[in-house]
Amino acid sequence: MARREGVTGTAPRRWMLVGALLAATAVGAMPQRGESLPDFTTRDLLDGTHRSHELVGRTTLLVVITDKDAGDAMQKWFDTADTHVPKSVHRASILTFKLPFFVSQGTVRNKAREKVPREYWGDTWLDKNGAMGKALGLDSSKTPYAFALDEKGHVVAAVHGDADAPEAQAVWDALTRR
Structure with a gap:
């Protein structure tokens, strides 16, 4: 028994x-087509606070990097966007990677400012602890993640790849149809 x-x-x-x-x-x-991004709070390169729901209300290209050495690949997404999508498409980025505890947020912010043009500091959101990447279900990778978001904040296309990869065309198509 x-x-x-x-x-x-x-x-x-x-x-x-x-x-x-x-x-x-x-x-x-990772958020899929039709889903919204999970709720999160972060700070930009100007030290201003932002929430994920701020991406609602306009069509957005959101590029996320999860590795501190992926900045050039992220920049390629924005350079390519200049030739593929209308200027009305909002461009935003998230830098989310796990760095040692002794590296301060200010140090990371200053390093990012060296690479990101000043006009985009408010649209570049920073997370040195990797929490946003985890919330988004993204693995650490030198390859960026790119999302096309509609005005409601829903993912209409997502890719883990370079801006010129064949699968990136889904993001470009989604952003030009809006």
């Missing part, structure tokens, strides 16, 4: 663990 109780007592726990793992995987998944 005790053995039976042990077996039936373990089975529900096992299913609860499986359910918890599936739920955790779903929460950390």
Whole structure:
């Protein structure tokens, strides 16, 4: 009898663990077509506070890098956007990577300012702890993630690739149809 109780007592726990793992995987998944970005708060290169819902209300190209050495690949997305999408498409970026605790937010902000043109400092959001990347379900990579967002803040196209990769065409098409 005790053995039976042990077996039936373990089975529900096992299913609860499986359910918890599936739920955790779903929460950390990269936003897909039709989904909104998860809610998050961050600071820009001017030290101003922003929330993800600020991307609602205008068509946006959002480029996210998850590795401190991916700046050139991110810049390529914005340079290519100048030839592929109308100027009315908002351009924003998120720099999210896990850096050692002893590297201050100010140090990271100053380094980013050296690379990002001043006119885009307010649209460049920074996260040195990787929390936004985790919330977005993005792995650390030297290859950028790019999202085309509609006016409602929904993802209409997403790609983990370079601006000139064949799969990037979905982002360019989505942004020019708006």
